[in-house]
Amino acid sequence: MRSWPVGSWQLLGLLLLHLAAAPAAESILRATKRPRHRYTPDWQSLDSRPLPDWYDEAKFGVFVHWGVFSVPSWGSEWFWWHWKGQRQPQFQEFMNENYPPGFSYPDFGSQFTAKFFHPDQWAKLFQAAGAKYVVLTAKHHEGFTNWPSPVSWNWNSKDLGAHRDLVGELGTAIRKRNIRYGLYHSLLEWFHPLYLLDKKNNCKTQHFVRAKTLPELYDLVNRYKPDLIWSDGEWECPYTYWNSTEFLAWLYNDSPVKDVVVVNDRWGQNCSCHHGGYYNCKDKFKPEHLPDHKWEMCTSIDQLSWGYRRNMVISEIASESEIISELVQTVSLGGNYLLNIGPTKDGLIVPIFQERLLAVGKWLSINGEAIYASKPWKVQLEKNTTSVWYTTKESAVYAIFLHWPESGFLHLESPIATSLTKITMLGIQKELKWTTDPSEGLLIKLPQIPPSALPVEYGWTIKLAGVQ
Structure with missing residues (x-):
């Protein structure tokens, strides 16, 4: 049974690429005009960068978890890991009952068609929801990229399934409506052979980082110029393995989005709630008191999953009052509220998710004056x-x-x-x-x-x- 969608010759290509990736990144640094102030690749310097104003003023955004995991659409977006990494019995049974023997996770890729994905309709919905920024999964932990990544051959939305640049199409539609565009990117990939090799070496080698992670991050920034990078998948290795501080120094000093880009805090073990731009701390983070650093609560309308689930029921869906209550509390405590939906493999946003987003938009159309660009008061x-x-x-x-x-x-x-x-x-x-x-x-x-x-x-x- 196949466990990875690239062949051995392609793996050789990845190994060769990692030898060239670092010099290529360095040439980018040298070729870019230098600003007056230079951030150095250490946390003391990087953490001193002021957060661009637009992010704090935005307050409310929509998170979109969409990928090959939307094809089985069962359990959660961690389907592959639960099935093959943990070998959970319920996932084994699901596959035995619904798919033929020998069916592998990469076989789902061709079924990720996005057939009914109309980016302008999505953007119209997000605008009606009152969202000031949208964050799309460019790549989740499964490694499939929603854009034609040059280092993800035959495991991206252009080569397989939809045969479309999903990141680019949505970005164009979002920006037509003057909404900020962010990209979620996982640093790790569960079953990538180079990542497994680095983990076996206790994160002392960087074959995967140089061949995959860094080239993709540079490509995303240069190609799509995102306003926000929502990093994830950092927890198994230190930031030194990911070369996070070097990347962020380039991002803040020389990248095409150096003056506007915002990042979160997931850049290596023990970075969350300590280093980066704004803090996520953990999924669905809710502080009890006013934090002294800008933060964001990310949560999902489906309370059991971030990706779409065919088997979700109404009792597992956050109510309108629960969502608005969380939004109010988050903003009062100085945070931003990022509310997640999971589209289907076809690119449809199911009616219950549309209904919840439109309810938030209706509420903000009346009460947005107290939310957008507001600040915490002396009493929260x-x-x-x-x-x-x-x-x-x-x-x-x-x-x-x-x-x-x-x-x-x-x-x-x-x-x-x-x-x-x-x-x-x-x-x-x-x-x-x-x-x-x-x-x-x-x-x-x-x-x-x-x-x-x-x-x-x-x-x-x-x-x-x-x-x-």
């Missing part, structure tokens, strides 16, 4: 009769409450009213009546209108002007 969370999350922008303070008080009055302890105080609800023109109590703070009378007349169904925003 206040709990009394309801949970209230605060943000601020310019001179305004926004109080977002997630449950409507039965009394019809919202009690806010933290804002201090002044003679200039003016209170409104986003989506409703009329000013709200309010009073103050020395011991209890602000007491705001909420609009007395039918629930159907409210601007949104949950997560209402009070705008406070002239408070301290």
